Amino acid sequence: MSDTIIAIRPSAFGAGLRRVPGVAWILGLLVVVFALASRDFLSAPNLLNIGLQSVILLMLALPMTLIIMTEGVDISMGAVLTLASVVLAWVLAHEYSLMFALAASLVTGLVFGIVNGMLVALLKMPPFVVTLGTMGIAQGLALLATDGQSIVVSNSTLEAVYAGSWAGIPQTLLIGAAAYAVTHWLLYQTRFGTYVFALGGNPDALKLAGIRANFYLIAVYAFGGLMAGLAALILTSRMSSGHPTAAIGMEFDAIAAVVVGGTSFEHGNGWLFGTLLGVLAVGALRNGLNLLTIPSSVQVSCIGLLVIVALLIDGFKGKR
Amino acid sequence: MNTSVPLLELRGISKQFPGVKALDDVSFAVYPGEVHMLVGENGAGKSSLMKVLCGAYRADEGEFFHCGEKVEIRSPADARKLGIAVIFQEFSLVPYLSIAQNIFLGREFSGRFPGTVDHARMHAEAKKLLDLLGLDVSTKTLVHELGVAQQQMVEIAKALSQQARILVMDEPTAALSDRETERLFTMIRQLQADGVAIVYISHRMAEVFSMGDRITVLRDGRKVASLLPGEATPDELVHLMVGRSVDRSYARTFCKTAGEMILEVKDLSSANGVKGINLTVRSGEIVGLSGLVGAGRSEVARAIFGADRVTAGEIRLHAAPHRGGPDKAVAAGIALIPESRKAEGLALIRSVCDNLMLPGLPLAFPNRLYKTSKARQIAGALIDRLRISTPSALRPVRLLSGGNQQKVVIGKWLGSGSRLFIIDEPTRGIDVGAKAEIFALIDQLVQQGAGVLMISSELSEIVQVCDRSYVMRDGRIAGHLSREQLSEESILKMGVHHE
Numbered sequence: 001m002s003d004t005i006i007a008i009r010p011s012a013f014g015a016g017l018r019r020v021p022g023v024a025w026i027l028g029l030l031v032v033v034f035a036l037a038s039r040d041f042l043s044a045p046n047l048l049n050i051g052l053q054s055v056i057l058l059m060l061a062l063p064m065t066l067i068i069m070t071e072g073v074d075i076s077m078g079a080v081l082t083l084a085s086v087v088l089a090w091v092l093a094h095e096y097s098l099m100f101a102l103a104a105s106l107v108t109g110l111v112f113g114i115v116n117g118m119l120v121a122l123l124k125m126p127p128f129v130v131t132l133g134t135m136g137i138a139q140g141l142a143l144l145a146t147d148g149q150s151i152v153v154s155n156s157t158l159e160a161v162y163a164g165s166w167a168g169i170p171q172t173l174l175i176g177a178a179a180y181a182v183t184h185w186l187l188y189q190t191r192f193g194t195y196v197f198a199l200g201g202n203p204d205a206l207k208l209a210g211i212r213a214n215f216y217l218i219a220v221y222a223f224g225g226l227m228a229g230l231a232a233l234i235l236t237s238r239m240s241s242g243h244p245t246a247a248i249g250m251e252f253d254a255i256a257a258v259v260v261g262g263t264s265f266e267h268g269n270g271w272l273f274g275t276l277l278g279v280l281a282v283g284a285l286r287n288g289l290n291l292l293t294i295p296s297s298v299q300v301s302c303i304g305l306l307v308i309v310a311l312l313i314d315g316f317k318g319k320r
Numbered sequence: 321m322n323t324s325v326p327l328l329e330l331r332g333i334s335k336q337f338p339g340v341k342a343l344d345d346v347s348f349a350v351y352p353g354e355v356h357m358l359v360g361e362n363g364a365g366k367s368s369l370m371k372v373l374c375g376a377y378r379a380d381e382g383e384f385f386h387c388g389e390k391v392e393i394r395s396p397a398d399a400r401k402l403g404i405a406v407i408f409q410e411f412s413l414v415p416y417l418s419i420a421q422n423i424f425l426g427r428e429f430s431g432r433f434p435g436t437v438d439h440a441r442m443h444a445e446a447k448k449l450l451d452l453l454g455l456d457v458s459t460k461t462l463v464h465e466l467g468v469a470q471q472q473m474v475e476i477a478k479a480l481s482q483q484a485r486i487l488v489m490d491e492p493t494a495a496l497s498d499r500e501t502e503r504l505f506t507m508i509r510q511l512q513a514d515g516v517a518i519v520y521i522s523h524r525m526a527e528v529f530s531m532g533d534r535i536t537v538l539r540d541g542r543k544v545a546s547l548l549p550g551e552a553t554p555d556e557l558v559h560l561m562v563g564r565s566v567d568r569s570y571a572r573t574f575c576k577t578a579g580e581m582i583l584e585v586k587d588l589s590s591a592n593g594v595k596g597i598n599l600t601v602r603s604g605e606i607v608g609l610s611g612l613v614g615a616g617r618s619e620v621a622r623a624i625f626g627a628d629r630v631t632a633g634e635i636r637l638h639a640a641p642h643r644g645g646p647d648k649a650v651a652a653g654i655a656l657i658p659e660s661r662k663a664e665g666l667a668l669i670r671s672v673c674d675n676l677m678l679p680g681l682p683l684a685f686p687n688r689l690y691k692t693s694k695a696r697q698i699a700g701a702l703i704d705r706l707r708i709s710t711p712s713a714l715r716p717v718r719l720l721s722g723g724n725q726q727k728v729v730i731g732k733w734l735g736s737g738s739r740l741f742i743i744d745e746p747t748r749g750i751d752v753g754a755k756a757e758i759f760a761l762i763d764q765l766v767q768q769g770a771g772v773l774m775i776s777s778e779l780s781e782i783v784q785v786c787d788r789s790y791v792m793r794d795g796r797i798a799g800h801l802s803r804e805q806l807s808e809e810s811i812l813k814m815g816v817h818h819e
Contacts, residue, residue, distance in 0.1 A: 190435045191428050194421055198414040205412035208376065209426025210397035267464070269416045 022313035023261050023277040026306065030281055034288035041288055048170070052162075054283035055176035056081075056238075056247070059231035060254035061279050062183040062272070063224035065263050068255070069270035070199040070217060072120060072127035074224050076112060078250035079138035082243075084108040084232035086142045089151040089242025098157045105236075106229035112138060113225020117218030135251075142244040151242040162237035172234055179227065184272055186223075196220060200268025256303050257282045260310040281306065325388045327352045327517045328373075328402070328486050333382035335368055342368040343379070344541040350486060350517040355508065357532035358521045360561055360751075365541040366521050370488055373519070374406040375399035403485035407475045407492060415464035420446035422463050423478045449477040454503060467614060468495040476507070487511065488519040493527060494748060497612035497777065498812065505531060523751060524778075525554040537561055561751070572763045574787050574803055579603030581639060582740050582771040583624070588633035590623035594795045597623075597633070601740060601771040606762060608782040608789030608806075609775045611815045616795035617775045618659055621742045624773075625649045625656040637740070650679065655733035659744040659775075665729040668718040672710050673699035675717050675728050680735030698735060706731040707757060723754025730761055741765055744775045759785055779808040791815050 034041040060077050067074050084105040091101035112134055119130040164171045187193035195216045198206040206213045236242055261278030263270040282303060289299045326349035335343040343365050350356045360366050371377040375396040384391050386402050393399050399406075413422050420443045421428075429438040429445070446459040455473045463471060472492065479487055493501045508518060508531065522528050528535060529549050537544045537560045545560050552560070580603050588597040594616045601607045609617050622628040624635060626645040635642045637652050649656070658664035666675055676699045677684065684698055685691065699713045706727045710720055717728055726746065733741065743762065747755045762785070766772055776782050782789050783806050791798045791814035799814040 189431070189437060189439075191437060192435060194417060194425065194428060194437065197417045197421075198425060201414035201416050202412060205414055205422075205425060208374070208396050208406075208412050210395070210400060211426045267415045 021262050021271075021274060021277075022310050023274050023281060025313055026260060026310055027277055027281045027284065030284045030288065034284065034291070038288065038291040040291055046287065046291070050280070050283045050287045051176075052170060052172050053287065054279050055172050055179075056231045056234055057250065057253050057257060057282060058176050058276065058279045059179050059227050059234075060224075060250060061257040061261075061275050062179060063220070063227045064251070064254045065258045065261070065270050065272055065275045066183070066187065066196050066220050067127070067224055068258050068263055068265055069196055069268050070220055071265060071268070072217075072221075073255065073265075074116060074131045074221060075128065075251045075255075076116060076131040076133075076135035076138055077224060077228050077254060078247045078252070079135040079142070080109055080112045080225060081228040081231050081235065081247040081250060082245065083112075083138040083142040083145075084229045085236045085246055086145050086151060086242040086244055088232050088236045089153050090145060092153045092155050092158060092236075093151050098155065101158075102233055105232045106226060109225040109227070109229025109232070110222055111225070113222040113228070114218060116225070117221030120221065121214040121217040139244075139248065146242065146244045148244060150239075150244075153236065153240055153242070158237050159240060160237075162234060172238075175230075175234065179230070180272075180276060187270075187272055192216060192219065197268045197270070200266070200270075202268075252300070253282050253286075253303060256307045259307050262310075262314065278310075326350060326385070327387060328404070329385040330369075330373075331383045331385070333369070333372060333379045335372060335377060336380050341541050343372065346382075346538070346541070346543050348536060348543070348546075350519055352485070352515045352517050353512050354533045355512060355518045355520055355531050357528045357535040358519055358538065359523070359528055359535060359557065360538035360544075364538040364561070364751075366538055367490070368541070369538070370406060370408075370490060370519075370521065373399065373486075373488055374404055400482060403483065404488065405479035405482050405484035405486070406488040407472070407479055407490065409490045409494060411471050411475055413463045413471055413474060416462055418460045418462055419450070419457065419466075419474050419477075420459040422474055423449060423481050425478075427482070445481070446477070449481055452480070453477055453507065469497065469500045469614075472496065472500075472504075476504075480511075484516065486517045486519065488521075490521045491523060492520070493522070493524065495777075497614065498779070499612065501527075525557065526780075528557070529554065561753075572759070572785065578605045578787070579769065582637065583773070584636040584639075585624060586634045586636070588620075588623060588635065589631045590619060591629040591631055592619045592622065594619045594623055597797055599773075599790055599797065601773050603739075603769050603771050604766050605787045606766055606772045606774055606785055608786035609773055609792065610777075610779065610782045610789050610811050611792035611798070612777075615792040615815065617792050618744050619795070620792070621656060621744055621773070621775060625654060625742060627656070650736070650738075653737060653739040655679070655736065655738035655741045657729055657733070657741065657743040657746065659748065661725055661729045666717050666725060669716050671714045672703065672708065672717055672720070672728060673713040676702050676713075676732045676735070679732050679738075683735065683737055702731050702734060705734075706761060721754075723750045723758070726750055726754070726758055727761065730758065734765075739770050741770055741772045742775075743772060745777060746774065747776070747778065747781065779811050782806070782811060783808055 040046050060081065064074060064077065087108045088101045088105040091104045092098065116131055116134055119125050120127050162172055166174060187196060195206060195211060199213060199217055203213050235246055239246060257278035258275050260281055261271060261274030263274060285302055285306060286299055289302060329349040331347045333343050333346045346365065346369060348369065358366050358369070368377060372379050375393045375398050378394055384393050391402060393402070414425065423446050424442050429441045430436065431438040443459045450457065450459060453473050453476060455470060457466070457470060463474060466474065472495065492504060496504060512518065520531065532549050534546065534548060535557065536546045537557065539561060581600060582603055583601040585597055585599045589595050597620055609620060611617055619628060623630055626649045642652055673695060677695050684694065696713060703710065703713060708724050708727045708731070710724065717725060730743070746758050746762065750758065762772055762774070774786060786806065787803055789801050789806055789811065791801065791811050793815055801810055
């Protein structure tokens with residue numbers, strides 16, 4: 001318990017620095033490096049661009065944080081997002097209203113989330129394996145429904161979701177902010193959030209307290225599916241189409257953002273604001289590499305590196 | 321005790337698990353304002369009975385009566401409705417939630433909106449409970465930042481917050497220092513005066529007799545006796561528990577002339593808070609390292625073993641300077657037998673054989689090729705020698721009782737050629753019968769010329785077993801006691817703070 005403070009003491013400044021989480025260092029470092037490497041990086045339009053591009057990732061990373069806190073993982077998220085986007089585009093292409101299309105997309109996500117949750121909670125199957133299976137199913141369905149082609153939609157209301165702004169602020173950013181606010185509220189202000197900490201930290205404590213732990217575990221995965229369904233609205237709007245491989249693999253970025261943000265796969269140790277910073281770090285990295293015209297295959301390696309560097313920084317700081 | 325109707329009564333409870341009858345027709349009653357001690361060897365059925373009481377297990381047979389009325393306990397919720405709260409040895413706390421959130425887990429105060437939590441009220445209520453228990457920590461502190469004793473206090477606060485009328489405690493003092501134990505006892509007496517019934521599981525004879533109003537003895541899933549403290553002596557009680565008489569004095573011939581110097585520690589400080597440690601261990605000696613919980617005993621062990629970074633000072637092994645991590649320590653013949661055997665001492669899912677062979681592999685197989693038949697043979701010999709009761713060398717260690725697990729943890733070093741054994745809390749959670757065997761085993765080690773540094777929170781053990789002892793306080797050695805000076809009083813006098 002006692003006195004690690006002594007080891008830290010060289011200067012008060014040093015002690016302060018140690019309290020800065022690893023993800024903040026990384027984000028700061030990336031901004032400095034890219035600002036030096038590319039003149040455009042810090043320009044207002046580009047920063048806005050990073051924000052806009054990060055919203056979809058954020059909407060996956062937020063529920064992913066909760067899922068990882070329960071010592072689980074959901075690798076089906078990118079595929080479910082893709083399928084929901086295809087569903088949304090298909091419904092719109094058949095001349096239904098946007099509201100109806102959005103509902104269909106949300107239901108798609110929700111169904112996958114609930115199925116994931118039920119298999120994990122009720123049948124005690126390992127989350128990685130369960131979501132590997134549902135990832136395959138979602139991906140296959142998306143390809144089947146589209147025959148491998150894009151479903152192009154020309155719907156002005158849909159386009160307005162991504163392109164529109166409200167009081168001078170792009171709507172997409174507002175949706176992202178709302179998603180963050182709601183998740184933050186859920187995690188820190190509600191019973192549900194308290195039980196998320198307990199599901200990873202000590203599920204037996206929850207059961208002994210008479211709480212239906214399985215219900216909440218399913219709810220966590222269902223929340224993930226719902227957010228993927230909502231993210232499909234932004235994705236489809238941005239591309240004006242539903243494409244069967246649009247967001248395949250995005251769960252990789254989401255898990256990376258969560259881990260970079262300081263959430264641990266053990267003991268229910270999670271930090272939602274860290275995830276926000278992690279998403280921005282991944283977003284800044286992708287954007288910066290794009291500006292430097294580095295191919296996307298190399299970008300994936302860079303994100304992998306980012307995860308390891310983040311863990312190293314937290315390790316050096318003697319995080320216990 | 322004064323009322324004739326028990327607060328809770330169990331009649332004819334049986335619980336069957338595949339291959340074992342955990343509880344066999346056990347009847348048990350607890351009255352308001354009574355401390356009912358539940359004793360028995362590990363595996364006697366105490367834990368099972370406790371789990372039945374709190375609704376974690378459902379009894380196969382038997383009836384429950386609450387204040388004379390027949391009731392059912394089928395789930396934790398049923399038990400809670402009857403005012404039963406259980407404090408398990410392995411705490412049911414969530415590490416990354418605050419103290420307040422843990423206390424009210426599952427019973428959060430509703431906030432303004434449905435599903436929300438009223439944090440302000442929760443912290444205020446939690447603060448009241450902590451004040452009552454004399455715990456001076458912010459209710460916002462995350463539980464993983466607390467020490468074991470403080471976590472225990474949080475567990476108790478949790479039970480109190482449930483307005484528990486029947487409080488079940490599983491070895492509550494196992495991890496507490498004497499001062500903390502005293503505080504716990506004061507609180508138990510206070511609860512007792514309020515009419516709370518307490519079911520108290522213990523291995524410590526002293527507290528069984530000083531705190532208990534009634535004692536129930538379990539053995540092999542059956543109730544052997546229910547008696548008042550005046551009706552039996554500690555030795556008779558032990559006899560009832562084990563079904564055979566056990567010499568509780570762990571008689572050993574103390575070392576008259578210690579052999580060559582094995583370990584010499586000079587002015588050792590570590591990154592984990594131990595400061596200026598000087599100590600020696602010679603061949604043939606059991607040297608105690610005592611003091612209150614949190615005085616830094618385990619940290620000294622970790623520093624010597626190289627598990628914590630040494631910041632100053634010197635360690636000499638067989639007169640040669642020693643430095644480096646655990647691998648170097650093992651190579652130099654140091655064996656560390658850690659406090660938490662499940663977390664640090666054993667590969668739980670592996671077999672007895674695999675665990676026993678682990679440290680001795682390089683010695684047994686110098687050409688690096690593992691031979692199953694030879695491993696079996698060596699392990700079999702060790703199992704006989706240590707008297708580990710297991711149906712087979714291939715049984716996973718997690719299925720053994722605590723005492724047998726501990727024998728594996730100590731025994732695995734026998735084949736490694738180690739000369740210095742650092743043993744941290746060798747008898748935690750072990751029943752009386754196995755304790756004597758563990759001490760006999762430690763004695764064997766020193767007879768063969770090894771040196772032992774033994775850490776224990778149980779002062780009586782240090783006094784009975786050690787040839788001499790160091791006493792720690794606040795990360796420093798507070799003093800040294802020779803065999804003649806060694807007594808519980810003298811250790812306590814050195815170990816406590818004198819303000």
